Amino acid sequence: MLKYCLRENLLTAKPDDYMAQVTDSRVFTLEDIVDRMVKRGTTVTRTDLAAIMQLYTQECTYIVEEGGSLNTPLINTSFSISGVFDGADDSFDAKRHSLNLNISSGLALKEALTKTKAEKTETASTDPYITAVCDKLNGTTDTVKIGSVMEIIGSRLKFDPKDEEQGVFAVTGTNAIRCAAVVENKPARLIVILDPAVPPGDFTLEVRTKLDSNGKTTTKTLRKGYYHKTLKAII
Incomplete structure (x- = not known):
C-alpha cells in the first residue's frame, strides 16, 4: 500500500x-x-x-x-x-x-x-516541501556544479543556520553533507552554495528544520523534506 x-x-x-x-x-x-x-x-x-x-x-x-x-x-x-x-x-x-x-x-x-x-493518511504534512531546484550560475535543474549557487523553491523551508542539525543537506547513501554557506533563508525560497565537500555524482537534496510552518517559532521536532528528483553534482 x-x-x-x-x-x-x-x-x-x-x-x-x-x-x-x-x-x-x-x-x-x-x-x-x-x-x-x-x-x-x-x-x-x-x-x-x-x-x-x-x-x-x-x-x-x-x-x-x-x-x-x-x-x-x-x-x-x-x-x-x-x-x-x-x-x-x-x-x-x-x-x-x-x-x-x-x-x-x-x-x-x-x-x-x-x-x-x-x-491517504489522516493529516496534511507540515514538513518542508521542495518544488524546484536550480543551479543559478548554469541555469540547469538536473545538475548542480559543486561550489555553485543553488536556488531551492518550496514551502516551510526556513531553518536556523546556527543549529547544525538544521539546513540544506546533500545526501549520498548514508553520508549527509550540510551546505553551510547560506545566501537567502526564507520559507518559500532558499539560496545556498553546494558545499565543495559534496562528491561528484547523484545525490538527494534534503531540507531539515525545527521552525514552525511560519518560519518564526522553534519547535522540538526536526522535520525533513526531500526533493523528489535525484540531482547530479558535477565538477
Whole structure:
C-alpha cells in the first residue's frame, strides 16, 4: 500500500488547491530483494541468488560504460548531453558538458504500477516541501556544479543556520553533507552554495528544520523534506 498525504499546491493561485505527497515509502536494497526472493521459496541458494544479482548489476553497468542503452522488463535507459557547444567543430569537454543517463520504467514495472493501491493518511504534512531546484550560475535543474549557487523553491523551508542539525543537506547513501554557506533563508525560497565537500555524482537534496510552518517559532521536532528528483553534482 502506497501512503500519501496532502499539502498546499504552490503551483496554482487558488488557496484551497492541494497536491499529494508520497510518505513512508520503504527503500529496498539488493540484499533486501534477495531476502524476499528466498522467503518466497526457490531451489536456488541465497549465495547463488546474491551472486547472480551482482553479475546482472555489473553487466548492466558495463553496458552503460560502453555507451549502450538498456531495454529490460524493469528499466529502459537512454543518454543525453547537457551544455553548449561552440560551433560544429567543437567536441565534448567534461568541464563544459555533462553526460546524463535518462531512466524510464520497463513493461514489468509499468504493469506493477497499475496494481499499486494508494492510501491517504489522516493529516496534511507540515514538513518542508521542495518544488524546484536550480543551479543559478548554469541555469540547469538536473545538475548542480559543486561550489555553485543553488536556488531551492518550496514551502516551510526556513531553518536556523546556527543549529547544525538544521539546513540544506546533500545526501549520498548514508553520508549527509550540510551546505553551510547560506545566501537567502526564507520559507518559500532558499539560496545556498553546494558545499565543495559534496562528491561528484547523484545525490538527494534534503531540507531539515525545527521552525514552525511560519518560519518564526522553534519547535522540538526536526522535520525533513526531500526533493523528489535525484540531482547530479558535477565538477
